[in-house]
Amino acid sequence: MNRFYYLIAFVLILFACTYNQAQVPASNTEDSTIPVIEPDYDSTRFLKTLPQQIESVKTYIKSKGGIYSNQKAILIDMKIPSKYFRLFVVDLKTNQIISKGLCAHGSGSEIAGTDSLQFSNIPNSYMTSLGVYKIGSSYIGNFGKSYKLAGLEKSNSNAMARVIVLHRYSCVPDEEQYYPICNSLGCAMLSENYFEELIPIIDGESKPMILKIYY
DSSP: OOHHHHHHHHHHHHHHHHHHHHHHHOOOOHHSSOOOOOOOOOOHHHHHHHHHHHHHHHHHHTTTTTTSSSEEEEEEEEETTTTTTEEEEEEETTTTTEEEOOOBBBBBOOOOTSSOOOOOOSSSOOOOOOOOEEEEEEEEEEEEEEEEEEEOOOGGGGTTTTTTTEEEOOOOSOOOOOOOOBSSSSSSSEEEHHHHHHHHHHHSSSSEEEEHHHE
């Protein structure tokens, strides 16, 4: 008789375990996975264009007889939407990206109803200017420490007069996101944390660094 009760008890326990397992929902991997923002721009163009831009910067620096740093440079690809990393610090010796961040463009550069941008060197246009810049001396202004930018080409020759600088601003996020970031008045504007990351890189060079904005 005892054996019969033991058998019944065993069957009930087994049934309870099976039932409880059936009630536990399967692990939802989609809910536990950190979202990955897939780029909606032509990344193959970027991979092809970046090496070309690095070589153009190296050629420019060489043509100027060693007055600019040949160690590192900053490239900003304005073809990449502002919600993605489009500022790249490159090692000119290895041709590798060593740092990247978000960068705002000028509000005047936007063309209503399109994803395209326009560019200008005209004062008060609030547009970004394309071309090669020298990262000049730093100063303390409305945004804290900032760097003066001297335009070295016809396309950006008014940069100093327009007070186009490299600076931080709180509205720029640190990470890529699903929607465009805020705009500047034409300056290369970075997040506060990423700007801090760039300071030792820029200040660590014995010669002025080149910054190039292209599209």
